Amino acid sequence: MPDESARAARLLEARAQAVELFTEVSARELITPGKRERIVSDEIRDLAHELFGTTRYWHKRIVRCGPNTLKPYADNPPDRVIGADDIAFVDFGPIFDQWEADFGRTYVLGADPARLRLRDALPALFAEGKRYFDSHPELTAADMHAEMERLARDSGWELGSWHAGHLVGEFPHERLEDALVHSYITPGNDLPLRRRDRSGRLCHWILEIHLIDRDGGFGGFHEDLLDL
Secondary structure (H helix, E strand, O other): OOHHHHHHHHHHHHHHHHHHHHHHHHHOOOOOOEEEHHHHHHHHHHHHHHHOOOEEEEEOOOEEEEOOOHHHOOOOOOEEEEEOEEEEEEOOEEEEEEHHHHHHHEEEEEOOHHHHHHHHHHHHHHHHHHHHHHHOOOOEEEHHHHHHHHHHHOOEEEEOOOOOOOOOEEEOOOOOHHHHHHEEEOOOOOOEEOOOOOOOOOOOEEEEEEEEEEOOOOEEEEEEOOOO
């Protein structure tokens, strides 16, 4: 049986490094008007290597701004230039010493109140989702998704993805095709979030919130560890 306390500690260490990376992204003002999304992505990649020696990511690196923030993960919209009064989000999945981190944050350039409201709503909804998870020990993935959908709707937003999170762990975590739905917080997954995987390891989860404002033509993103 795996040492679960050690596994949890390593995931928390990976998260702490992701937090440090994103703190440096803000401190170095890497997300600025006039830059293309691809340039910012490459700069963050280089910063992760500078700080931690990171060379691998377990999913594609995402920097999106403007109308591209409406697009779901699977899309690959054309590279855009960040505007002076824009909204942008970053979604990176760096691997730190064989352990996956997954972290996403939203940035507003300028003072547009609608964009600022969305940016500020994201961490608040994450906190509400975490409280719901903590207070419902028998929670299923489908139940968790339904709650995040309700929270988004009650706040005047819409979820922009078919899921609201996924498994995270050692690289690579289980992604077998016949178990794909059970790796996500999605309506089709009726398994409890608090369970063990096929290898007997405790499942650990990322909560992923993609909010969109279709009328406004923009969205935002927030992603972090849910259960630790």
